[in-house]
Amino acid sequence: MNGNGNGNRDVEVVVVGGGYGGVTAANRLARRDGVSVTLVNPRPDFVERIRLHQLVTGSDDAVVGFDEVLGGNVRLVVDTATRIDAAERRVSLAGGGTLPYDYLVYAVGSGASGPGVPGAAEFTHAVSDLEGAQRLRSVLAATPASDPVTVVGSGPTGLETAAELAELGRKVTLVCGDVLGPSLHARVRRPVARRLAELGVTVLEGPRARVTEVTRDGVRLDDGRELPSTVTIWTAGFRVPDLAARSGLRTDAEGRLVTDATLTSVDDVRIVAAGDAAVMTDTPFRMSCQAAVQLGPAAADTILRRIAGKKAAAVRMFFAGQCLSLGRDEGVTQFSYPNDKVNALSISGRPGAGVKEIACRFTLDKLVSGARKAGSRASRASRGRGGPSRSAPDQWAGRR
Template structure:
């Protein structure tokens, strides 16, 4: 009787959690099923590159998890019943069947993540493009490729995603008229050095920056600001924030007003102890009692924490807790420029920042390292994996660890 672990979502956090669980637990004691609608890993932190015309390396899950004991199930999650401990799935085969499939679990890792958020702004859903998903980035890529020289592109949102999208597009297509609309000042959360470099790069790329500007409506060929101005836009790219997958809110899980699952320091649901939530889907507390922001920098250590806690509880050993903190914000500004803003543990900018080509190489190493960790799930596998305590499996008593 294996302990059934189901991981929903194979983005950075879900894939990391599945791989780490495979390293920590003995294969005879558990079954690990990773559910994802797409057959290969999507490097979300590079989707602005895809949109700007670059090709990304395919990373099929069939190769990533080969020989690890992790079963990859290609399906879309349609519902979760945390009281019956089942997940409803739709696969290509099931689409023509009587209804969705059901997958039962003993422990659930919820990592469905987030998607773009149009904020309810009129016209955004109909006319704007997004770079939070591969299909969205691909549609934007095709639209940009069809634009003639001199046509206007407006990126709305001055956070990390907006900065990366605007600079990547402007560098790849210097013939376009690229503008960036930000609610506050350009990079106003950065250090003085960071702001100065960001301004230098946007000026050098010819990006028009509309500061202290709120976009109130999006049309097919323009955006309208809250103060009534219109800015021409053959293409509008919307990057003002993310919204979590709605499935959690439809369950009996305790969630926040934003629909994120409430968890403890081990990423365990506060209402359902057999459910763990990681990444953008969860709201966890970081240094200073501040919520961790939606990011890969938060999600990966959350996945480590959840996997280690699950393994420890199943084995009946002490549950480790490692505080999650921040060290830097890494921003690519095209392929030749970058900005590494060093921060406090609770994510506030300090005076120190790395800029220019060195920062671009630094960011590239961070991205490659994150992808390598996904695609080598059993790298550094310990010589001894934990065996699950008898009461967790119903099998005869065993030693807690085995070769």
């Protein structure tokens, strides 16, 4: 008998969300005998969110088949989770089915934030999810290269998107708000600003450089300026889906599932989280791929320890910094202390771009390696996918 009191049957674990956190959790769990893992995701493919800005310009498609990154011992269900019934331990799906579980990994990720600015919902585009990036690519393809493009927000997504478009010859204005690259050290902002200037990006920053209205053909700033903009791209912030809140689980003000230091929901010991859609109240972490690939295995280990009748351990996070591509030819790597506080060390230029590409490839290679350890594709073929239910894709899978 296992530590869960399930007799001889496998412990059923359902992973909701197939981004970086969900995939790494599923693969780690599927390596353990006696554990049956089902991953629910609204798309049939894995999305490399850290490459979505490249999809916009056509230098990468940002999509990898789940057969590459998900172990053969993991059952894939292509559908969208609509509700978690913690009392009955089951997940309701948009396609009409339900999935029972003994443990659940909550890894639904994040998507574009609601701007809350007049006209933004109607007239802006997002890069934070696959469908948004694909729509933006189509819109840009139909837009003359000389037409003005405005990128709102200068976090990593905004910086990378603005640089990628400008490198192709687009006329780009980057509206930063208070400061260019708020997550960067002041000294590291200098090579970023220099590179954007070389690419011809107009950078607007300062206390009144905030968008107050978006129209079909322009944006208005807090200081009254009106900027012509044929295509406006909103990259300022992320939000999480409301699945936890709709399911009656405790969330913070941003809708993230509240967990303890072991990533366990404060409401239910059977629900463990990984990635952007959760928050450890004592140890908050930055929404990022770098966090997700640590949180996925940690969530799996919490569940595996409970199955074995052991006490779950507190999660320890380690951060190395942030990698930015500024076009295909240059980039900046911002180093940080292990607690994610940035320092003045950086690598810029072509070496910076090289580090970013290495980081992207290394992350994907780690997923592929985890999939191999979690069973062969032949074993998946013999198990089958259980007749996955399919529904229209939504924006919540995947991770920047």
